Amino acid sequence: MKQAKLDADHLSQWIGSKQTTEETISVEPLHRMRAALDLEPQTMRNGEVVPELWHWAYFLKPARASELGRDGHAALGEFMPPVPLPRRMWAGGRVKFSAPLRVGEIARRESTVRDVRIKQGRTGILCFVEVEHCIHVGDEIKLSEINNIVYRDMQQPGDSNTQAPEVPVDALWTREVKPDSTLLFRYSALTFNGHRIHYDLDYCRQQEGYPGLVVHGPLTATLLIEMARHQNPGKPINRCEFRAYSPLFNNAPFTLNGKMDRTDTILWAANPQGRLAMKATVSHAA
Numbered sequence: 001m002k003q004a005k006l007d008a009d010h011l012s013q014w015i016g017s018k019q020t021t022e023e024t025i026s027v028e029p030l031h032r033m034r035a036a037l038d039l040e041p042q043t044m045r046n047g048e049v050v051p052e053l054w055h056w057a058y059f060l061k062p063a064r065a066s067e068l069g070r071d072g073h074a075a076l077g078e079f080m081p082p083v084p085l086p087r088r089m090w091a092g093g094r095v096k097f098s099a100p101l102r103v104g105e106i107a108r109r110e111s112t113v114r115d116v117r118i119k120q121g122r123t124g125i126l127c128f129v130e131v132e133h134c135i136h137v138g139d140e141i142k143l144s145e146i147n148n149i150v151y152r153d154m155q156q157p158g159d160s161n162t163q164a165p166e167v168p169v170d171a172l173w174t175r176e177v178k179p180d181s182t183l184l185f186r187y188s189a190l191t192f193n194g195h196r197i198h199y200d201l202d203y204c205r206q207q208e209g210y211p212g213l214v215v216h217g218p219l220t221a222t223l224l225i226e227m228a229r230h231q232n233p234g235k236p237i238n239r240c241e242f243r244a245y246s247p248l249f250n251n252a253p254f255t256l257n258g259k260m261d262r263t264d265t266i267l268w269a270a271n272p273q274g275r276l277a278m279k280a281t282v283s284h285a286a
Contacts, residue, residue, distance in 0.1 A: 006084065011083060014081035015115060020109070022108045032057070033051075037226065047104060049103075052095075052097060052240070053225050057191060063075075071088070072195050072196040073088070080131075088150070088151050089149070090148070093146045094146050099141075100142070110136065111131060112131070114130045128151075131148075133145050154208065163275060164277065171268075173231055179250045179253075180250060183219075187219045214248070223256055225280070240281065264284070
């Protein structure tokens, strides 16, 4: 397969692209998220706080079926730049929680493409797109986040498979996760994510060369945050930061791990080979 070439000047025209979505924060997505994460049912009413990262179940931009790309995502070229690379992944990001988002509020998410960067990696060319989201209620910013999306070419014959970094060895807490296809399907449905790598096994294997269904990066991040919340009851989260190192798949269990580092919680997901899949740092309010 021929390596794709990228026109940096053309793609940079999408820097500054904006999109706005407004939504009433209802309880139904929260109840469904609890069920998907296998948490105890809990009745939520107006005024209650949306758990950290569960805002990803809101502000979903529905694209018509005829407007989808081959991979199931909305076709590029409108809000997001038309990067001509076939593989895309959530590479990480950071979130700042300025004030709680509450059930019943009418919220507005303003999204902006902040940067487009092209790099040469060990296995080919990469394109990183940085997107900022700010959620407002009236004039108040409830939270702001940066998401990093990476686009890459298909793996070529002879490409080296670089091992992910080793994980820390001093975890205070560890939990095993068995990411079956039902969990991945339900999270895709909750976030209206049509990306076929999360539910279409034939597409994963035959088109993108993955050994199994790919676990959503935001799902792994959410599971890590849930561990931080469970281990630090009553401590609000001020900010969190994530970096993805290697994909996780539904064909084998992985582990969530964590420890305290002064006032921060350090968390990581380890793949079945004991290597780093994702790392997170969570800062708590005093």
